[in-house]
Amino acid sequence: MKKQEIVLTGDRPTGPLHLGHLVGSLQNRVKLQDLYKQYVMIADVQAMTDNFENPAKVRENVMEVMLDYLAVGIDPNKTDFFIQSMIPEIAELTVFFLNLVTVSRLMRNPTVKTEIKARGFEESIPAGFLMYPVSQAADITIVKGTLIPVGEDQIPVIEQTNEIIRSFNRLYQVNVFPEAQPLISRVARLMGIDGQAKMSKSLSNAIFLSDSPDVLKKRVMSMYTDQNHIRVEDPGQIEGNVVFTYLDAFDPDTIKVAEFKRHYQRGGLGDVKIKQYLFDVLNQLLTPIREKRAEYAQERGEVMKILLQGTDRVRQVAAQTMSEVRTSLKLNY
Amino acid sequence: MKKQEIVLTGDRPTGPLHLGHLVGSLQNRVKLQDLYKQYVMIADVQAMTDNFENPAKVRENVMEVMLDYLAVGIDPNKTDFFIQSMIPEIAELTVFFLNLVTVSRLMRNPTVKTEIKARGFEESIPAGFLMYPVSQAADITIVKGTLIPVGEDQIPVIEQTNEIIRSFNRLYQVNVFPEAQPLISRVARLMGIDGQAKMSKSLSNAIFLSDSPDVLKKRVMSMYTDQNHIRVEDPGQIEGNVVFTYLDAFDPDTIKVAEFKRHYQRGGLGDVKIKQYLFDVLNQLLTPIREKRAEYAQERGEVMKILLQGTDRVRQVAAQTMSEVRTSLKLNY
Numbered sequence: 001m002k003k004q005e006i007v008l009t010g011d012r013p014t015g016p017l018h019l020g021h022l023v024g025s026l027q028n029r030v031k032l033q034d035l036y037k038q039y040v041m042i043a044d045v046q047a048m049t050d051n052f053e054n055p056a057k058v059r060e061n062v063m064e065v066m067l068d069y070l071a072v073g074i075d076p077n078k079t080d081f082f083i084q085s086m087i088p089e090i091a092e093l094t095v096f097f098l099n100l101v102t103v104s105r106l107m108r109n110p111t112v113k114t115e116i117k118a119r120g121f122e123e124s125i126p127a128g129f130l131m132y133p134v135s136q137a138a139d140i141t142i143v144k145g146t147l148i149p150v151g152e153d154q155i156p157v158i159e160q161t162n163e164i165i166r167s168f169n170r171l172y173q174v175n176v177f178p179e180a181q182p183l184i185s186r187v188a189r190l191m192g193i194d195g196q197a198k199m200s201k202s203l204s205n206a207i208f209l210s211d212s213p214d215v216l217k218k219r220v221m222s223m224y225t226d227q228n229h230i231r232v233e234d235p236g237q238i239e240g241n242v243v244f245t246y247l248d249a250f251d252p253d254t255i256k257v258a259e260f261k262r263h264y265q266r267g268g269l270g271d272v273k274i275k276q277y278l279f280d281v282l283n284q285l286l287t288p289i290r291e292k293r294a295e296y297a298q299e300r301g302e303v304m305k306i307l308l309q310g311t312d313r314v315r316q317v318a319a320q321t322m323s324e325v326r327t328s329l330k331l332n333y
Numbered sequence: 334m335k336k337q338e339i340v341l342t343g344d345r346p347t348g349p350l351h352l353g354h355l356v357g358s359l360q361n362r363v364k365l366q367d368l369y370k371q372y373v374m375i376a377d378v379q380a381m382t383d384n385f386e387n388p389a390k391v392r393e394n395v396m397e398v399m400l401d402y403l404a405v406g407i408d409p410n411k412t413d414f415f416i417q418s419m420i421p422e423i424a425e426l427t428v429f430f431l432n433l434v435t436v437s438r439l440m441r442n443p444t445v446k447t448e449i450k451a452r453g454f455e456e457s458i459p460a461g462f463l464m465y466p467v468s469q470a471a472d473i474t475i476v477k478g479t480l481i482p483v484g485e486d487q488i489p490v491i492e493q494t495n496e497i498i499r500s501f502n503r504l505y506q507v508n509v510f511p512e513a514q515p516l517i518s519r520v521a522r523l524m525g526i527d528g529q530a531k532m533s534k535s536l537s538n539a540i541f542l543s544d545s546p547d548v549l550k551k552r553v554m555s556m557y558t559d560q561n562h563i564r565v566e567d568p569g570q571i572e573g574n575v576v577f578t579y580l581d582a583f584d585p586d587t588i589k590v591a592e593f594k595r596h597y598q599r600g601g602l603g604d605v606k607i608k609q610y611l612f613d614v615l616n617q618l619l620t621p622i623r624e625k626r627a628e629y630a631q632e633r634g635e636v637m638k639i640l641l642q643g644t645d646r647v648r649q650v651a652a653q654t655m656s657e658v659r660t661s662l663k664l665n666y
Contacts, residue, residue, distance in 0.1 A: 045428060052433065055664065058664075083666060085425075085659075085664045088425045092418075094424070096385075098464055101459065101460045104456055104457065104458070106460060123437055124437065126432050129432070131460060172388070307666075330388045333637070
């Protein structure tokens with residue numbers, strides 16, 4: 001018997017998923033689907049807010065992301081997958097929610113501020129981009145989500161959602177929406193293979209779940225280690241060393257990792273050797289994912305059907321929620 | 334055979350319609366429906382942008398406005414009436430259009446600037462209110478409207494719409510939307526019975542189409558005339574005199590009006606007498622409207638049916654447009 005919480009989570013389909021997603025959210029979803037009702041949204045409308053000049057990229061990646069989901073074990077019998085743009089109720093709810101938030105409140109949202117800076121929008125912020133926390137509030141509330149897995153940096157989005165929920169329930173004297181709670185990931189963000197703080201497709205420092213063994217090997221071999229570890233016999237640093245960070249994250253054999261660390265620190269353990277070991281660890285992790293993914297990729301029609309079936313189920317939930325919203329707003333004709 | 338233009342027009346259901354609407358837009362619609370395909374939208378979603386704290390008011394006035402439409406002769410066999418909130422495609426299109434407009438562009442919109450000032454929003458502008466020109470662009474384009482009856486002050490809304498249309502067609506290399514053209518009303522705005530420039534429900538200076546003869550008489554008798562016209566024999570001013578402004582606007586007997594003007598100017602024509610004459614003119618104009626309105630008001634169920642049938646037809650048009658939009662955005666799954 002699943003508990004009463006409703007989980008809403010998802011991804012923007014702007015590229016295939018990588019190891020950072022695996023440790024940061026995907027593995028968590030595989031667990032959450034056994035505990036709660038879980039919805040996983042492919043956020044194509046949100047992806048459009050900063051990819052509106054390249055919709056083909058968004059479209060292609062809907063399937064890539066879906067293949068990744070199935071490959072890691074998110075199970076369509078336990079989780080409802082859906083495509084955001086196919087739920088018009090989200091757009092309808094967004095439009096009503098926009099009345100409950102001021103422009104200056106949106107401008108003050110720390111997540112939005114950071115992302116506006118990161119994208120270099122400066123003075124020409126697309127209105128859709130400024131509004132996306134309101135759109136996210138609609139994503140969450142349309143399925144009455146109560147438990148929202150997020151990183152620390154996304155907490156203001158949940159706060160904004162709850163402000164809207166409280167305004168709505170108070171103004172219209174109803175209790176249509178339960179408040180949402182962030183489920184904050186305890187896993188530290190996975191660094192990129194170049195040693196940068198964040199693994200990201202746009203930084204070209206990612207290992208994708210779909211990478212072939214050859215590509216995986218190339219990426220592991222190019223990893224940032226210790227710049228001063230020139231000869232094998234030199235003592236090496238493990239702090240900020242990507243190889244050891246990844247071993248900590250992915251090798252279940254923690255005793256062996258500890259031994260390797262001591263060996264590397266006192267000298268005598270070459271980068272190529274330890275990278276080869278990391279490659280084996282990662283390849284063992286990724287091989288079943290890659291194989292499962294390749295199987296699903298043979299059946300794209302079936303995969304799309306799964307996605308559309310989930311979308312249909314969410315559409316029914318969304319229609320029910322919008323019906324309650326219309327009644328609250330007295331706009332039920 | 335109607336010409337190829339598509340007219341979109343409508344009203345916010347925030348109160349019953351008045352004489353200002355009659356001369357400013359309603360009479361025009363009765364003519365336009367014979368020339369073109371015409372859609373008349375009851376803009377409940379837009380009305381919510383500054384009435385979100387009072388949705389009951391919006392809801393009640395949907396029927397009042399519809400009764401006014403039918404009473405003045407807008408004909409459901411020639412015109413499709415529809416309720417904005419029942420076309421979710423408008424919300425969907427709004428969300429995509431928001432990506433094509435910057436926040437600073439919206440802030441610079443002269444119509445929005447004026448209305449923000451008029452409503453005293455100052456720093457706490459609801460996001461929905463700032464966005465309404467984008468929502469209006471979606472209203473127009475969802476039915477591919479090409480001819481939009483507006484007052485001078487609404488021209489920036491059409492300009493904003495055409496900017497969005499050009500961005501959309503250019504970015505996605507399609508030709509989904511024709512540009513819209515304003516059809517500017519040549520009728521000067523009707524002043525209020527208190528002599529203020531604008532007749533408006535919120536200023537309590539309006540004569541409603543539904544006013545009873547008693548109320549009509551009371552309103553005519555309270556009209557602002559010439560403050561210095563104390564005794565009947567005094568010469569009176571006709572400039573800024575509401576009674577003569579209304580006679581110019583509503584009395585088809587222009588020769589008689591000219592005579593009355595001369596008489597008033599040289600003295601000897603009392604305010605009560607000329608007001609009684611104006612009452613007769615207005616009552617003659619409003620009696621058939623009032624009677625027709627009373628008949629329809631007996632059949633609210635039927636009237637709602639007419640409105641919902643129009644809404645159904647528009648829904649089909651809107652679905653077709655959104656299908657083209659989805660294809661353009663490559664979001665057709």
